[in-house]
Amino acid sequence: MQGVRLGVRRVSVLMPGIVVFAVAFGAAAAAKGLSLLETVLMSALVYAGVAQLVAMELWRPEWSWGAIAGLAVVTATVNARMVLQGASLQPWFAPYPKALNAAHLFLFTDASWLIGARYHGEGGRDLGVIIGAGITLWIVWVATTIPGYLLGALVADPRQYGIDLVMPIFFAAMIVPLWRGKRAAVPWVVAGLVALVTAKLVDGYAFIIVGSLAGALTGAFSDDPA
Structure with a gap:
């Protein structure tokens, strides 16, 4: 539990950016015509921040197999970075049971990787840090998608408020420690x-x-x- 608490503390500094990011997705989903339930379920089950925003950019009222394939290719490309991020921490994860790794990797994000990489580089080995950061991020992401959706339902064009800039600004800030x-x-x-x-x-x-x-x-x- 000490590692979990440490993960929660370390990820707390990233929360303002995560909140704005989730609000941006909720607003984009509302603008594309998704229901609140569909939007929340996507955040809870897909849980892939950047890929979710990219999916909203490509979203259309009617789908063909070609459009679905195109969306799959683009989102897979965007998420390919997670393969390298996971591989970089594989020596740390390997000794743990596969079921535990599968559970915490579902919650694995850019933010939790950044926290885990820095913690591991400092000599830390408590997997609870990744788990604590991941669970906290997931809860905040899903919860703050809701006000974003409600905001998007009220604002005809969220881009006029600069919401479309959230993603590039967030990732630019994320790479500074690297x-x-x-x-x-x-x-x-x-x-x-x-x-x-x-x-x-x-x-x-x-x-x-x-x-x-x-x-x-x-x-x-x-x-x-x-």
Whole structure:
């Protein structure tokens, strides 16, 4: 329980950003015509903040198999980062039972990974830190989706209040603690520039995939083999 309490304390500093993020999703879901129940269930069962916002961008009143496949590809690409995040902490998770790992990985997010990575880097090994942070984030995310939905139902265009800026601002703030110098920032810069150019030249969400691949390849070729 000591680790759980530590996880709750450490994640508390991120709560303002998480709350605004959840409100943004709730507002976007209301604007797309989802019911309150559907919106809350998506937050509770899907629980994939960025992917949920991307899904709302692609949401349509009528669906075809092609549209569903396109949504699946884009959201899978967005969530692919979780594979690397989980792998980076695999040596820590491996000794624990698979059932426990499956449960806490459902609650695994960018914020809990950041907290866990820093805690593990400091020599900590109590899995309760990840669990405490994950449960707290899930509760807050689901709960604050509701006022976001109610806000979205009242506001015709949430973007006029800057709600669409929540996601890029949140992630820009999240990567600050991961700063490792100018050289390590090169792949991020390349990914951003390539994504911007692609967005200008190609309609849709190809910029996500192209930018991600460009950043990953740049990082692979510029990484120090030592």
